[in-house]
Amino acid sequence: MRDVARMAGVSIKTVSRVVNQQGEIAAATRQRVIDAINELGYRPNRLARAMITQRTHTVGLVIPDITNPFFPEVARGVQDVAQEHGYNVFICNTDGGAVATQKALYSLADQSADGVIVFPAALRDETLGEFAAAFRPVVTINHLFEHQNVGCIMVEIRRGAQMAVEYLCQAGHVAIGMITTEHPPKMKTRRVLGYTDILQAHGLPIRDEWIVTGPATLDGGYTLTHKLLDQFPEITAIFTYNDLMAVGAISACKEMARGVPQDCAIVGFDDIQLSTVTTPALTTVRVDKYAVGQQAMHCVLHMLEHPDQQFVPTSIPMQLVVRESA
Amino acid sequence: MRDVARMAGVSIKTVSRVVNQQGEIAAATRQRVIDAINELGYRPNRLARAMITQRTHTVGLVIPDITNPFFPEVARGVQDVAQEHGYNVFICNTDGGAVATQKALYSLADQSADGVIVFPAALRDETLGEFAAAFRPVVTINHLFEHQNVGCIMVEIRRGAQMAVEYLCQAGHVAIGMITTEHPPKMKTRRVLGYTDILQAHGLPIRDEWIVTGPATLDGGYTLTHKLLDQFPEITAIFTYNDLMAVGAISACKEMARGVPQDCAIVGFDDIQLSTVTTPALTTVRVDKYAVGQQAMHCVLHMLEHPDQQFVPTSIPMQLVVRESA
DNA sequence: CTGAAAGCGCTTACAG
DNA sequence: CTGAAAGCGCTTACAG
Numbered sequence: 028m029r030d031v032a033r034m035a036g037v038s039i040k041t042v043s044r045v046v047n048q049q050g051e052i053a054a055a056t057r058q059r060v061i062d063a064i065n066e067l068g069y070r071p072n073r074l075a076r077a078m079i080t081q082r083t084h085t086v087g088l089v090i091p092d093i094t095n096p097f098f099p100e101v102a103r104g105v106q107d108v109a110q111e112h113g114y115n116v117f118i119c120n121t122d123g124g125a126v127a128t129q130k131a132l133y134s135l136a137d138q139s140a141d142g143v144i145v146f147p148a149a150l151r152d153e154t155l156g157e158f159a160a161a162f163r164p165v166v167t168i169n170h171l172f173e174h175q176n177v178g179c180i181m182v183e184i185r186r187g188a189q190m191a192v193e194y195l196c197q198a199g200h201v202a203i204g205m206i207t208t209e210h211p212p213k214m215k216t217r218r219v220l221g222y223t224d225i226l227q228a229h230g231l232p233i234r235d236e237w238i239v240t241g242p243a244t245l246d247g248g249y250t251l252t253h254k255l256l257d258q259f260p261e262i263t264a265i266f267t268y269n270d271l272m273a274v275g276a277i278s279a280c281k282e283m284a285r286g287v288p289q290d291c292a293i294v295g296f297d298d299i300q301l302s303t304v305t306t307p308a309l310t311t312v313r314v315d316k317y318a319v320g321q322q323a324m325h326c327v328l329h330m331l332e333h334p335d336q337q338f339v340p341t342s343i344p345m346q347l348v349v350r351e352s353a
Numbered sequence: 354m355r356d357v358a359r360m361a362g363v364s365i366k367t368v369s370r371v372v373n374q375q376g377e378i379a380a381a382t383r384q385r386v387i388d389a390i391n392e393l394g395y396r397p398n399r400l401a402r403a404m405i406t407q408r409t410h411t412v413g414l415v416i417p418d419i420t421n422p423f424f425p426e427v428a429r430g431v432q433d434v435a436q437e438h439g440y441n442v443f444i445c446n447t448d449g450g451a452v453a454t455q456k457a458l459y460s461l462a463d464q465s466a467d468g469v470i471v472f473p474a475a476l477r478d479e480t481l482g483e484f485a486a487a488f489r490p491v492v493t494i495n496h497l498f499e500h501q502n503v504g505c506i507m508v509e510i511r512r513g514a515q516m517a518v519e520y521l522c523q524a525g526h527v528a529i530g531m532i533t534t535e536h537p538p539k540m541k542t543r544r545v546l547g548y549t550d551i552l553q554a555h556g557l558p559i560r561d562e563w564i565v566t567g568p569a570t571l572d573g574g575y576t577l578t579h580k581l582l583d584q585f586p587e588i589t590a591i592f593t594y595n596d597l598m599a600v601g602a603i604s605a606c607k608e609m610a611r612g613v614p615q616d617c618a619i620v621g622f623d624d625i626q627l628s629t630v631t632t633p634a635l636t637t638v639r640v641d642k643y644a645v646g647q648q649a650m651h652c653v654l655h656m657l658e659h660p661d662q663q664f665v666p667t668s669i670p671m672q673l674v675v676r677e678s679a
Numbered sequence: 680c681t682g683a684a685a686g687c688g689c690t691t692a693c694a695g
Numbered sequence: 696c697t698g699a700a701a702g703c704g705c706t707t708a709c710a711g
Contacts, residue, residue: 028704038682043706051680068487074409074465075704078400078687085464087441094429096626099419106419106446115413115464117441120432138411138441139400161394245630274630300422304571304600306632354688364698369690377696401688404703 028071034063046071077139084114086327087135089145091123096299097269097316101168104320105144112328114141125149129158136162142327144168164330164338166323171340178326178338180319187312187345188221191266191294194310194347196229200264200292204237206251206276207268218296222266243268248275256283256291263291264353270295270302273309277352292353307351319343354397360389372397403465410440412653413461415471417449422625423595423642427494430646431470438654440467451475455484462488468653470494490656490664492649497666504652504664506645513638513671514547517592517620520636520673522555526590526618530563532577532602533594544622548592569594574601582609582617589617590679596621596628599635603678618679633677645669 032039037056044052045060063069077083088105090098102118109116117140119131128150135143136158143162147155147170155172159165163176171179195203203226210216215223223233239255241247248267252275256262267273273295277287285291287307295302295311302309322341330338358365363382370378371386389395403409414431416424428444435442443466445457454476461469462484469488473481473496481498485491489502497505521529529552536542541549549559565581567573574593578601582588593599599621603613611617613633621628621637628635648667656664 039705040682040707041680044681047706053680056680070459070463072465072704073463074400074404075687076706078404078689078704079706081687083400083464085443092429093419093425093432096422096425099422099425102444103418103420103446106444110445115443115445115460117411118428118432118444119436119441120429133396134441137396137399138409139398245626278630300571301627301630304604304627304631365689366691366698367696370697373690379696382696398688401703402690404688404705405690407703 028069031060031063031067031069034067035059081139083139083141085117085138085140086114086324087117087119087131087138087140087143089119089121089128089131089135089143091146091148092120093118094120096271096301097297097314100316101320101323104317104322105324106320108321108324108328114324121148123148125151125154129154132158132162132165141331142166144323144327146170147172163334164327166326166330166338168319168323175337176330178330179340180323180326180343181340182314182319182343183345184217185221185224187296187314188218188266189225190221190345190347191296191312192222192225193228194349195264195266195292195294195353196225196231198264198292198353201231202237202259202262203231203264203266204239204255204259204262205266206248206255206272207238207240208243209240218266218268237262243272245271245275245278248272249279250275252276252279253283256280256285264293265291266294266296268296270297270299270309270311273311273352274301274305277305277307277309288351288353294353298348302350305352310350310353311348313346313348315343315346354395357386357389357393357395360393361385407465409465409467411443411464411466412440412650413443413445413457413464413466413469415445415447415454415457415461415469417472417474418446419444420446422597422627423623423640426642427646427649430643430648431650432646434647434650434654440650447474449474451477451480455480458484458488458491467657468492470649470653472496473498489660490653492652492656492664494645494649501663502656504656505666506649506652506669507666508640508645508669509671510543511547511550513622513640513673514544514592515551516547516671516673517622517638518548518551519554520675521590521592521618521620521679522551522557524590524618524679527557528563528585528588529557529590529592530565530581530585530588531592532574532581532598533564533566534569534573535566544592544594563588569598571597571601571604574598575605576601578602578605579609582606582611590619591617592620592622594622596623596625596635596637599637599678600627600631603631603633603635614677614679620679624674628676631678636676636679637674639672639674641669641672 032042121127142164144166159174159176166178168180239251241251280287295309298311298313358368447453468490485500485502492504494506565577567577606613621635624637624639
């Protein structure tokens with residue numbers, strides 16, 4: 028910058044002014060500066076600028092695992108709107124661990140990220156609150172958290188689960204099992220809530236033994252389906268936590284010579300690409316993952332512009348996608 | 354930091370020394386400083402530090418599309434080793450465009466990233482060279498580029514293609530088609546080279562009409578397979594550019610009532626998760642994507658530590674995974 | 680329309 | 696073992 032100023036025969040301040048396009052500048056002066064900039068290949072140092080403006084044009088995205096097909100799409104959503112606004116985005120994987128999440132959050136704050144988007148997963152509310160007290164904005168996805176410094180993007184999970192199970196009921200199923208992830212004892216997740224909502228609405232009994240839990244993976248779905256159907260062969264339909272588990276369930280059914288959907292209907296959750304290529308193709312509840320990412324980034328931007336304003340939680344609607352497995 | 358110094362009754366310099374664990378410090382003094390740090394919740398500002406040390410502990414990863422199942426795994430590879438070494442990583446999507454790639458590169462340099470990992474895709478060598486002249490280190494994946502400032506991680510694509518086609522030949526196929534992406538006329542990609550290598554080795558004719566090109570997607574594979582088999586029904590095996598295309602090819606064959614693998618064998622490339630859940634499951638060439646990412650990040654780290662050293666290209670070996678489609 | 684000075688929050692020689 | 700000064704590359708009031 029000094030070199031540019033010298034070459035153009037002006038002060039550093041003037042260079043700064045043309046770079047930032049602020050204030051009035053004599054056309055001739057500006058041209059001289061621009062020429063010097065081009066000749067020297069000068070590019071402003073964003074770090075130095077950031078130190079003054081307190082804006083790094085950087086946001087962090089904290090997710091369990093980019094390798095899980097759910098997350099790349101939301102990542103793309105945030106990246107696309109970030110890029111539109113001149114932001115770069117850090118991505119951190121936590122594998123769902125509470126301490127890894129916490130570390131990632133503070134590491135992002137140390138890097139002076141302007142904002143942070145996080146799937147809080149196992150993170151305790153207390154920890155999240157501590158962080159939010161020192162950092163703003165943070166936006167959580169799928170986790171309601173009331174705080175001046177946090178915005179929330181909510182996927183209507185309970186509604187989605189209701190749609191899935193309702194569809195199964197409409198098709199005449201009365202013995203519907205559920206395969207889901209482990210969760211704290213006694214706590215019902217939104218998916219389980221949606222499931223019981225509908226059973227109740229139809230006057231169907233809720234049998235806790237029909238709800239089995241394990242890792243939300245292909246293998247998890249496979250193993251749990253075996254377990255569930257071995258024990259309760261009367262079950263004719265299964266609603267799963269996500270598509271990965273649903274695809275595992277399809278494999279298990281094939282192996283057990285249970286036709287899908289005739290002998291056992293299966294409905295997944297998320298609508299990832301995988302679900303279109305299985306045989307039968309998966310009936311599932313679509314989450315607009317890309318929109319989730321976009322909204323989250325918009326939320327960050329909004330909170331950055333309005334430091335004093337409370338952000339009202341945004342809801343992302345769900346949609347049932349009927350294919351072949353149910 | 355000033356507050357910490359004041360509270361501990363020492364100079365700023367002393368605080369800096371305990372934070373960076375450098376130099377000898379009286380135990381009592383150190384303790385006082387540490388207490389002050391904890392009490393105040395002081396965290397060093399990495400930006401300010403970066404401005405001096407010229408190290409942001411930040412790297413950029415420039416890929417076509419995080420939504421393509423190939424890339425999350427390599428991203429995870431670089432992120433994991435990055436994190437181990439205290440680095441955060443920016444991810445930029447380019448959709449394979451040359452100008453988007455160039456923009457991403459310079460944006461990363463503007464952010465003062467310490468290094469950059471890039472799939473150069475459509476980027477012209479000249480552009481890459483210009484960038485590398487002003488920035489170091491850059492490491493390219495799958496693109497050999499001789500330059501003091503660039504390291505290369507090479508996947509043995511030609512070798513992988515040879516393995517795939519050799520397997521098909523061994524199985525007795527003599528009419529083997531190929532579905533691949535568009536590429537500059539007259540230029541043979543490494544996959545096509547591997548394909549022709551083996552045909553030649555077996556004394557089989559090379560028929561350019563049997564090599565069809567289009568987008569490397571599910572749909573692309575589907576459409577091209579229709580086209581290829583409609584025109585040349587004598588073809589009994591197809592080697593595809595990637596697994597996405599291979600899965601599309603399977604769909605097309607099903608629709609055309611061609612049994613896979615009996616009537617038409619199919620071999621893919623990459624070994625993404627998708628390929629395990631199709632019916633039939635895909636035979637493919639495995640690329641260790643995670644290792645690619647790890648190596649790339651190691652390369653960055655190495656080049657950062659040895660500014661004067663030329664990095665020798667690293668090769669990632671391939672492996673044929675035989676499942677059901679061939 | 681343009682310039683000189685102070686300062687963002689640190690680290691790096693250099694003294695003592 | 697510890698301190699005072701300069702400076703990383705910019706921007707922000709404040710003058711003129």
